[in-house]
Amino acid sequence: MSEVFKALADPTRRRVLQLLRERPMTAGELAGHFSSSKATLSAHFSVLREAGLVAADKRGVTITYSLRLSVLEDALLAFAETFGIGLAGAGALKEESGR
Amino acid sequence: MSEVFKALADPTRRRVLQLLRERPMTAGELAGHFSSSKATLSAHFSVLREAGLVAADKRGVTITYSLRLSVLEDALLAFAETFGIGLAGAGALKEESGR
């Protein structure tokens, strides 16, 4: 739980997740959207990976990252629930992910 | 946004929010629930205050902290929305806070 929130606390990482919302992208492709060095971005990917928020798929020499929306969703849901904040919309999401 | 997630990234601070969910509590009362020093807790309160997640009400020599649920709610909602995670339950919450 802490790891997810820690990952979300950085704007760069949140933007990475946003980019991956559209489609999976390679590390280099993602890095192209930022001004930081690739090494720095790589560290951000690592944080996201360890939080379980992205999946890394190595294909040849490139690594494609994809968003693991369910992990993000579950974390937010679990946390919000303890505060009585119902996230009813998650149901609709579940349907969508089920197709 | 970053400040809210950063505040939520620490287990102690999340527990403080949980405690405040029941009722407002003074700084000392809150500190009694943790093994860290009061100085350390005070710093945590400061982070929560700066993130807007709690309100501090100074009454005489004691400071009573209370949860600002709407801020937490709005932050989670806004973020979740950008990921297509609808938080329909927030509507019901709004009604509740309206009484």
Next chain:
DNA sequence: CTCATATTTCGGTATTTAGCTAAATATCGA
């Protein structure tokens, strides 16, 4: 005014984090 109480601020240390460049690793094509 003085004392006790509640809380924060100060000064310090240790750990973590974000960033960089340079070097290492791995894979592909010729």
Next chain:
DNA sequence: TCGATATTTAGCTAAATACCGAAATATGAG
């Protein structure tokens, strides 16, 4: 095998964070 490409790892610095004990601040009681 050699070279090019994609990505990570290593080594470093600067800034931020968490923690402590001690000192400062503010208030209310007497």
